[in-house]
Amino acid sequence: MPNKQNVVYGLDFGASNTVLSVFWNDKLDIIKLSELSLSLPTLLYYTKYESYIGNDAQHMMLNSATDKGRFIRNIKSALAIEGSDSTFVVDRKKSYVDIVCDYISSVKNIGDKHTGQECSEVVIGIPVNFCSVDDLNEQAKTFLRKAAWRSGFKKVSFVYEPVAAMINNMEQLKEGDTALVFDFGGSTLDFHLIKFNSRFDIKSLSTHGIKLGGHDITKKIIENKILKYFGLGVEYKSKTLDRKHNKNNKLLIPNSLPFVLLDDDLNRSKDKGIIAEIDKILWESETDIPQLHILKECINKRLYHYIFAAVELAKIEISDQLEVDINLNIGDLEIKEKLTQVEFNEILTCYKNDVVDAFSILIETSNIKRSEVNKIVLVGGSTKMLYFQELLKNYFTCAEIIETKFLFESVAMGLAYIAYNDNYRSLAS
Numbered sequence: 001m002p003n004k005q006n007v008v009y010g011l012d013f014g015a016s017n018t019v020l021s022v023f024w025n026d027k028l029d030i031i032k033l034s035e036l037s038l039s040l041p042t043l044l045y046y047t048k049y050e051s052y053i054g055n056d057a058q059h060m061m062l063n064s065a066t067d068k069g070r071f072i073r074n075i076k077s078a079l080a081i082e083g084s085d086s087t088f089v090v091d092r093k094k095s096y097v098d099i100v101c102d103y104i105s106s107v108k109n110i111g112d113k114h115t116g117q118e119c120s121e122v123v124i125g126i127p128v129n130f131c132s133v134d135d136l137n138e139q140a141k142t143f144l145r146k147a148a149w150r151s152g153f154k155k156v157s158f159v160y161e162p163v164a165a166m167i168n169n170m171e172q173l174k175e176g177d178t179a180l181v182f183d184f185g186g187s188t189l190d191f192h193l194i195k196f197n198s199r200f201d202i203k204s205l206s207t208h209g210i211k212l213g214g215h216d217i218t219k220k221i222i223e224n225k226i227l228k229y230f231g232l233g234v235e236y237k238s239k240t241l242d243r244k245h246n247k248n249n250k251l252l253i254p255n256s257l258p259f260v261l262l263d264d265d266l267n268r269s270k271d272k273g274i275i276a277e278i279d280k281i282l283w284e285s286e287t288d289i290p291q292l293h294i295l296k297e298c299i300n301k302r303l304y305h306y307i308f309a310a311v312e313l314a315k316i317e318i319s320d321q322l323e324v325d326i327n328l329n330i331g332d333l334e335i336k337e338k339l340t341q342v343e344f345n346e347i348l349t350c351y352k353n354d355v356v357d358a359f360s361i362l363i364e365t366s367n368i369k370r371s372e373v374n375k376i377v378l379v380g381g382s383t384k385m386l387y388f389q390e391l392l393k394n395y396f397t398c399a400e401i402i403e404t405k406f407l408f409e410s411v412a413m414g415l416a417y418i419a420y421n422d423n424y425r426s427l428a429s
Contacts, residue, residue: 008121009111010415012161013104013144015076015186015215016381018042019412020111022119023420030409031114033107039408042186044072044103046089053106061305071305074215075099076187077264079140080130100147108151120154123419123428125161125411127188128209157419157428160207161185162192164414165379167424170199172377172402178205178368179375180399182392183411184382187213189355191362193373200423206366210358212351214315214382219262220347221311225326225337230258230298231291238284253281258295261304271299297331306330318344319384348387355388359395373399379410 010021017039020031033040034055045057047069052060061071070089078087078096086095112118130140141158148156162183173179173196183190190209194202228234231253238251260274278292298304310328317324318339328335363370376392376399383389384407392401404410418424 006121007115007117007119008123008416008419009108009119010164010412010417010419011104011107011122011124011148012164012409012412012415013076013100013124014039014042014411015074015188015213016042017186017408018103018107019409020107021409021412021416022111022115023416024115028413028416029114030412031111033110040107042073042075042103044075044099046070046072046094048090051102053103058309062309071302072099073305073308074187074264075103076130077215079143080133080136082133082136085143097143097146097150100144101150104147104151108153118152120152121157121419122148122153122155123157123159123415124148125164125415126158127185128160128162128190128207129188129211131211159415159418159428160190160192160209161188161411162190162207162209162379163204163427164412164418165377165410166192166194166202166414167417167427168406168410168414169377169379169402169404170196170202172404173375177375178372179377180362180373180396181377181379182383183379184385184388185213185380186215186382187211189213189358189382191358193362193366193368205368206362208358208362208365210354212354217348217351217382217385218308218312218315220350221315221339221344222262222307223259224343224347225339226307226311226328226335227258227261229291229330229333229335230261230295231289232258234289234291236281236289237286239286240284253289253292257281257292261295261298261307275299294331294333301331303330314339315344316381316384319386345387348385352391355391356395359391370396371398375399376401378403379407381408383407 007022007024012019019039020033022029030038032038036055040054041058043054043057045052045060086093130137145156162181165183166181175197177196179194179196181192188209189212192207193205195205196202234253235250237249257274260270275296278296282292310326314324314326318341323338323340326337326339373396376396406413418427
């Protein structure tokens with residue numbers, strides 16, 4: 001075992017996956033958090049007496065049909081929820097801070113076993129904006145800091161995720177470069193624009209971020225390809241409708257019913273009201289509506305997790321294929337859908353204006369011309385979507401796009417460098 005020394009962890013606590021790093025014994029070390037990969041899915045599963053994280057949590061969700069446990073994905077989004085700081089977990093109320101603490105504590109334990117000592121300091125990567133509301137951004141940082149403290153860290157610092165990614169990718173840059181880090185993860189899209197003179201002479205020109213991530217795109221695919229099986233766009237005839245004013249005697253199932261499947265797991269407060277509305281429509285309808293029976297079953301048994309898992313897989317596979325299959329079995333319903341690259345790009349067009357507007361804000365606040373940007377470093381799993389790479393090429397026409405080999409680990413690696421090197425510690429707050 002290496003000699004013990006004071007270590008500081010770099011923690012990339014992501015919406016989809018988490019990576020832990022440390023710079024010790026004169027080298028950067030990415031701590032393997034699971035048997036399958038260096039990263040660990042940011043998932044939790046609670047039963048009455050136990051909790052599970054990562055791949056174990058996903059296994060429990062997919063294979064514990066009779067268990068009344070609570071599965072939680074995208075816990076990072078809970079940090080910036082307005083007017084709410086807790087949720088029911090199985091049979092008790094649990095704060096978001098404690099849920100995040102449960103996850104970070106487990107990750108910290110893995111790191112401490114790896115280093116052979118208890119680490120008391122961590123530098124955590126955070127998005128430039130958790131959301132568009134300043135007060136909620138501050139709330140998110142407060143919640144995250146408290147969770148890290150409760151996990152056993154005595155000193156907690158934050159660094160913007162694209163800043164950390166830039167530190168880890170400096171070998172891609174040369175003197176005089178004007179470089180943009182394009183950090184596209186599970187919940188946010190972040191930018192950091194710099195003037196690079198040397199490793200220790202880096203001028204920050206602008207930093208910006210918007211609430212758009214891979215999780216949002218998964219929801220949009222579900223909306224376009226899957227929700228029709230749960231009542232979206234379906235008409236029915238009502239027994240109680242005033243036929244004098246509605247000769248066709250047809251009503252459309254409210255979009256709010258199937259759209260409830262898109263709610264994040266921590267925001268299921270509408271479920272009971274939706275079930276009541278489904279029952280009312282089924283009672284009023286002249287004929288049966290099978291889509292609503294399936295929707296009701298999906299909500300009651302929390303089968304929407306299977307939908308997210310299948311569509312997330314398809315979203316990943318379509319990055320380098322012309323078409324992929326989405327296969328789902330929900331109760332008695334078998335769904336077979338194809339997602340083509342053309343359809344996928346059409347779905348992504350709804351985000352074009354938001355992304356291009358973000359480019360404009362970044363350039364306006366940097367006081368440079370976009371033609372001066374000559375390097376773009378891609379970080380994060382969502383950058384594999386070619387549609388967004390094309391947006392970058394069309395806007396920053398003079399820039400070379402660099403796909404780092406550390407697509408998923410760059411932020412954590414940069415955090416470790418910042419924690420270790422006094423020349424970069426000023427980046428942490």
